[in-house]
Amino acid sequence: xxxxxxxxxxxxxxxxxxxxxxxxxxxxxxxxxxxxxxxxxxxxxxxxxxxxxxxxxxxxxxxxxxxxxxxxxxxxxxxxxxxxxxxxxxxxxxxxxxxxxxxxxxxxxxxxxxxxxxxxxxxxxxxxxxxxxxxxxxxxxxxxxxxxxxxxxxxxxxxxxxxxxxxxxxxxxxxxxxxxxxxxxxxxxxxxxxxxxxxxxxxxxxxxxxxxxxxxxxxxxxxxxxxxxxxxxxxxxxxxxxxxxxxxxxxxxxxxxxxxxxxxxxxxxxxxxxxxxxxxxxxxxxxxxxxxxxxxxxxxxxxxxxxxxxxxxxxxxxxxxxxxxxxxxxxxxxxxxxxxxxxxxxxxxxxxxxxxx
Numbered sequence: 578x579x580x581x582x583x584x585x586x587x588x589x590x591x592x593x594x595x596x597x598x599x600x601x602x603x604x605x606x607x608x609x610x611x612x613x614x615x616x617x618x619x620x621x622x623x624x625x626x627x628x629x630x631x632x633x634x635x636x637x638x639x640x641x642x643x644x645x646x647x648x649x650x651x652x653x654x655x656x657x658x659x660x661x662x663x664x665x666x667x668x669x670x671x672x673x674x675x676x677x678x679x680x681x682x683x684x685x686x687x688x689x690x691x692x693x694x695x696x697x698x699x700x701x702x703x704x705x706x707x708x709x710x711x712x713x714x715x716x717x718x719x720x721x722x723x724x725x726x727x728x729x730x731x732x733x734x735x736x737x738x739x740x741x742x743x744x745x746x747x748x749x750x751x752x753x754x755x756x757x758x759x760x761x762x763x764x765x766x767x768x769x770x771x772x773x774x775x776x777x778x779x780x781x782x783x784x785x786x787x788x789x790x791x792x793x794x795x796x797x798x799x800x801x802x803x804x805x806x807x808x809x810x811x812x813x814x815x816x817x818x819x820x821x822x823x824x825x826x827x828x829x830x831x832x833x834x835x836x837x838x839x840x841x842x843x844x845x846x847x848x849x850x851x852x853x854x855x856x857x858x859x860x861x862x863x864x865x866x867x868x869x870x871x872x873x874x875x876x877x878x879x880x881x882x883x884x885x886x887x888x889x890x891x892x893x894x895x896x897x898x899x900x901x902x903x904x905x906x907x908x909x910x911x912x913x914x915x916x917x918x919x920x921x922x923x924x925x926x927x928x929x930x931x932x933x934x
Contacts, residue, residue, distance in 0.1 A: 607752040609636035614696060617775035619783060619818045627696035627770070633713060633763045635770065638750040643768030645746065646761060648934040651736050652719075653726035655680050660719065660765070663689045666932050669859035670772060675870035683724040686836060688870030691863045693774040693926065694856065698823050705852045705868045707825060708842045712769060716762040730758040737761065774858050774926040775818060782920070783815060789920065796917025799910045806882070806914055807904060810895045811854045820858050820921060825851040826893040829886035830867065838868070840891075850891050861922035875918060879911050 612635045614627055629635065646652065647660045663677040664670040670692035676684040687705055695703075695712055702708075703715040719725045720733060737743040737756045744754040751760050781787035789797070799806040801814060811828070813820050825839045827850040834840075840849035852868040866872045872881065883906040886892075886899045898904050906914065926932070 607748065609638045609750060609752075611635070612637045612640055614770060615773065617773065617780070617818070619775060619780055620697070623816050623818055624697060625699075628699060628701060629696065629770070630711070630713070633766060635767055636750065638746070639764050639767040640771055642746045642750045643764035643766065646765050647768055651740075652728065652733055653680050654728040654732070658726055660716075661934065663719075663725070664692050666929075666934075667862070667927050669693060669774070669862040669927055670932075671863050673864065675865050677725070679722070679724045680727050681724070685724055687868050688865060690855065691859060692769055693772045693858065694819055695772065696770040697819055700823060702823075702853070706838045706842050707853060712766040713759075713762050716765040716769070717758065733761070734758060772926075772932060774923045776925045777858065777921050777923040779815075779917075779920040780818070780923070790916065792913045792916045793920050794917075795910070796913035796915065799906065799914045800917055805904060805906060805910055807895075807897070808882075808914075811893075812857050819856055821854045821856040823853065825853050826895065827851045827889065827891045828882075829888070829892050829896045829899055830871070830881070832887050832889050834889075836869065847891055850889060851893075857918060857921050859922050859926065860918055862927055875915050876911070879906070879914055883911060 614629070614635060616627065620627075633639075650656050650659045650662070652659060658680050661670075663672045665672065668691070672689035675688060676686065677689050678684050690705060698712075700707075701711050703710075703712065704718075709715045709718060717730070720728050720730060734756050737747075743756060747756050747760060747764075748754045750764055753760070778787050779789075782789055797815075800808045800812075811822055811824070811826055813822060825848070827838075831850065834850045837849045839851040840846060842848075860866075860875060864873055864875075866875070866878050872878050882903050884903045886896055886903045888899050892899055
């Protein structure tokens, strides 16, 4: 019986090999090296596991390929811009300009979002307006966006396929030298998932490795106090190391909207003016602030919530004091709140050699 089974197995293998039109090289076995995410202790203690698609496991080879693609201007039509052009490591993977300039000299209308801790975006809706589902799909759009890289994936794939390096790198990462858009964006997503920021002063404080100043401690109290800062509803608390709820809110910037935000995607007028709450991590490096980069400093951001709220039909109910223009913080509370917010910045993240070109 066993010899009969072996005979049938060999026969099936011969038939499969003889019938396929694919070159044998594409079926060479490969063994990518698993590279699990380095999950910080505070994340393990306070939030559930990261979102990791089963069809795109983290590997040493996939991450290395994704990093090379992220920093390679080959993705843009004129070979001048890479993903990192608008998502620079020194700015916590955002752009210090209010609006990024594409290859044709055209500016967008939104500030580039910072990139970190994206494996914990549980609804997996990306961009300020949530128009794309999954990190893999997010990586597709900038290449073809006419005011960004203004390219086509057909051109990108052709360039990568004809290069001296990329076919072997794709073979190592995915076991196939035939390059596709899907494999390229899977690699970029693997690299982006490694961009984990969890070593701020406040992180170390929670681990018992640092001490807050009296000003920083009062700033945390202002942040958590519903009668003062009242910031925690949208941006979490010390038990949420993401420092965002990853939900879409109208935070009282405008009375009317030229940019509808989530409303443009959902088609629901009650979503007009809603944008994803960004993480408060790394604020020392990510200016300017808000979806349109209208505020250059943290002082301006704090002043907005203190006395600059603007009412509109879709303003979030969490902006409870909009009728008064804001929460009206004292000068001392403003200063202390800023001091606390800066404890959420992580210099080791922007200086991590694994994230540099």
